[in-house]
Amino acid sequence: MESMGTVDGPGIRFVAFLQGCPMRCLFCHNPDTWDVKGEHQFDFTPEQLMAEVRKYKNFIRRGGVTCTGGEPLLQAEFVEAFFHLCRAEGLHTALDTAGTIWTEAARRAAAAADLILFDVKTVDDSLHKSYTGVERTHNDRFLHYLQDIGKPVWARHVVVPGITDRDDRLEAVAQYLKQFSVIERVEVLGYHTMGEYKYESLGLPYPLHGVEPLSPERKANAKAIFQAALPNVVVQ
Ligand code: SF4
Structure with a gap:
């Protein structure tokens, strides 16, 4: 838990990190959240977290509450129940997801949120599996579902030098996002290496060893590409 989060949705937020993720993004800086039964986890009921x-x-009255992970939709029933409790007390709710869980429970949990922070890893089907560990099918389907139910979305895209930091790939993501009118904002996130020490402490090889963090110039370039394709959307 983080009681004063400022980067996971609007305003100052209470952020709950839910354990477990079926993806294995090469750039992930939270490998400690992958294991559903992580050694530092705490068990809560929705009422206890509330x-x-x-x-x-x-x-957090003017901000709200965010569930992130890992992939919070692995515990979709919990998220849905928790969001209902938050909303009953007038708190704004945001769900940070990559949409890789395509179940009825996951769709209900997303529907119970006020805002979805949706992580688009890549729109290149041939790259998605090697880059994230899973096929792209569910992620794409999930964003279409959010469009169908009219759920506000802030899209997030991590730009990694040598992988997603290519103008053609950035342009492809921007063109893909154009079709979704529910997208209110695009957050361009530069790759960084601050999670590398976690891999060492977990005894895992760091997949992007030697890759430099994204430069300010390349981040500005990525933002310009998104802004040109999505002139009515806030790009940050
Ligand atoms: S979806 Fe998020 S938590 Fe899961 S591997 Fe990717 S970056 Fe890490």
């Missing part, structure tokens, strides 16, 4: 949230209610 009791934690209430301690910070005065601070």
Whole structure:
């Protein structure tokens, strides 16, 4: 849990990191969240987590609550129940997901959120599996579902030098996002190496060893590509 998050949705937020992820993104800086039964996890019922949230209610009244991970939709029933509790107390709810879980429960959990922070890893089908560990089918289907139910979306895209930091690939993502009118904002996230130490402590090889963080110039280039394709969307 993080009681004063400022990067996962609007305003100051209570952020809950849910354990478990079926993806294996090469750039992931949270490999400690992959294991559903991570050694530092805490078990909460939705009501118990809500009791934690209430301690910070005065601070997050204009922000809200975010569930992130890992992939929170691995625990979709929990997320749905928790969001209903938050909304009953007037708190804004955001779900950070890559949409890789395509189940009825996952769709209900997304429908229960006020805002989806949707991670688009790549729109290149031939790259998606080697880059993230899973095929792209569900991720794409999930974003179409969010469009169908009219759910506000902030799209997020990590730009990795040598992989997604190519103008043709950035342009392809931007063109893909154009079809979704529910997208209110695009967040361009530059690759960084701050998670590398976690791989070492978990005894895992770091897949992007030697790849430099994204430069400010290339980040500005990526933002310009998205802004040109999506002139009515906030790009940051
Ligand atoms: S979806 Fe998120 S938590 Fe899962 S591997 Fe990718 S970056 Fe890491």
